[in-house]
Amino acid sequence: MVQGEDLSLLEVRHLSVSLRTREGEIRPVSDVSFTIGKGEAVGLVGESGSGKSLTGLSLLGLFPPGAKVLSGGIFFEGLDLLAQEDSALRKIRGQRISMIFQEPQSALNPVLTIGTQMRELFKSHTDLSDDRIRECVSDRLRSAGLPDPERVLRSYPHQLSGGMRQRVMIAMAIALDPHLVIADEPTTALDPTVALQILTLLSSIRESRTKGLLFISHDLSHVRRISDRILVMYAGRIVESSPSRAFFETGPLHPYSRALLASRPEGTGRTRKDAPLPAIPGQVPPLWSLPTGCAFAPRCSRADERCRTESPPWQSEGEAGALCFYPDTTPLGAPLHVA
């Protein structure tokens, strides 16, 4: 046990994870540090391949083959997760920390009905009677926006639509009332009305003031709706951590975060929905050949020689901070909002 701060639910300290790939060894999680407080929802954003899912999976000790923790620590409710035996981690998983996986098929067993899988979850973690389990299972499915639980319970995963499978996963993730929920792109397969319903449900997780949420998403409008704080990842690193309000109202500090914000449809003042979305110029560098200095420098309009040769420092601005030599503190003004 460590002497954890009272208000902190999860603390990740300087976590680095390496992964063996065909192209060589990469570091998809590199010196990652952040905390999630009790009652806090933290959004994690970044382009595809930036390391968001691997960061989430690391919190559950679910590493893909070839992955290795190089350094750092993960502390949950004062418990050092990296020091736990597999059996202890299995108990924590699902019950105290749960994850809504980006790939629903990785969490659902194709040869068992949803009912069997959900009842099993309760049986393995609680002493509830069969009748009470049946009630709980139906209740969780309804909360996740599945109005006909009986039909869902009789179905096998392949008999449900992608959106329904995703809602089943959400029902399973909240089933045991966990203290931390990691939601990895939980709204991608859902139509806008159901997505909003799910956001409201996820948002309610933290209302007890004892629980927390890590919300991983590409959709900045969803992240804005749900998160108290925003973490931005780029090439395996957290490059910004800012209160949501400061991020969206005053403006983010990191030029990459600003570029992400400007690439949103509503960030550009696009009037036609079908008008092309402005992309951030350039490509995400492959993790096996990152440039020297700041990994974003080749795409950054503020970059100079120093950015291309030296690793940027973490610079704080009140409660916000960014991994950048030149954090942008100009208030977000008209330029981002006019076409």
Ligand SMILES: Nc1ncnc2c1ncn2[C@@H]1O[C@H](COP(=O)(O)OP(=O)(O)OP(=O)(O)O)[C@@H](O)[C@H]1O
């Ligand atoms: N099982 C794996 N085997 C090999 N490489 C992997 C594996 N899982 C992830 N990676 C690599 O690690 C990096 C980070 O992947 P990760 O899935 O965490 O990104 P992400 O930010 O979640 O992306 P997305 O937004 O597309 O979900 C990527 O370069 C990816 O190719």
Ligand SMILES: [Mg+2]
């Ligand atoms: Mg992902």
